[in-house]
Amino acid sequence: MTMELKKRLKKLTSILSLLFVVGCSYYSMAGSLPPNINNVNIPLFINETSEFEISEKITSNIVDEIAIQNILKIINDEKNSDSTILGKITNVSDGPYSFDVNEQVSEYRFTLSVSIQWVDNISDKNLIEQTFTGFGTYSLDNDPSTDGIDNDNDGILDENDEDEFGDSRELAINIAINKIASDIVNSILSTW
Ligand SMILES: [Ca+2]
Numbered sequence: 001m002t003m004e005l006k007k008r009l010k011k012l013t014s015i016l017s018l019l020f021v022v023g024c025s026y027y028s029m030a031g032s033l034p035p036n037i038n039n040v041n042i043p044l045f046i047n048e049t050s051e052f053e054i055s056e057k058i059t060s061n062i063v064d065e066i067a068i069q070n071i072l073k074i075i076n077d078e079k080n081s082d083s084t085i086l087g088k089i090t091n092v093s094d095g096p097y098s099f100d101v102n103e104q105v106s107e108y109r110f111t112l113s114v115s116i117q118w119v120d121n122i123s124d125k126n127l128i129e130q131t132f133t134g135f136g137t138y139s140l141d142n143d144p145s146t147d148g149i150d151n152d153n154d155g156i157l158d159e160n161d162e163d164e165f166g167d168s169r170e171l172a173i174n175i176a177i178n179k180i181a182s183d184i185v186n187s188i189l190s191t192w
């Protein structure tokens with residue numbers, strides 16, 4: 001078996017096991033879903049950082065992730081919603097992360113922190129109150145598909161990883177956002 005084929009199989013296996021875990025948590029826990037919570041309203045997250053357009057990106061990513069997982073109905077009418085997810089982007093850090101032998105920056109890391117409150121609008125209690133952090137790694141000089149960096153930290157590198165392409169900093173931001181969105185959905189799933 002070639003290395004490339006092995007890597008592809010490894011990736012497929014990890015996707016399948018992820019689906020399995022998500023599937024199990026959905027089916028085994030769906031029975032005890034908080035009975036009064038059937039839908040959620042997700043206003044645009046507050047951005048406390050100077051990173052441009054980050055609230056739009058992360059809010060829509062979380063809305064999409066919840067819709068894809070089909071766990072709660074998303075409604076835009078705040079007054080009639082059973083629950084609300086309030087999000088705040090509390091911190092962005094973006095800078096040198098590692099250096100080569102010549103003390104030149106070899107990797108930059110974009111890190112994003114988002115604090116979330118998932119509020120039960122009937123009891124006014126927080127179902128979740130948690131801060132989530134995600135990061136992506138990138139190089140200023142190279143294309144993510146040839147930079148020798150595992151940008152999304154999934155163990156698959158460069159041309160073997162179909163996720164590593166495009167503008168390097170943009171990719172790192174999207175990786176951080178995707179990680180946070182999927183952690184938030186997992187956190188919601190784990191409450192029932
Ligand atoms: Ca990777």
Ligand SMILES: [Ca+2]
Nearest residue numbers: 144149158164
């Ligand atoms: Ca790469």
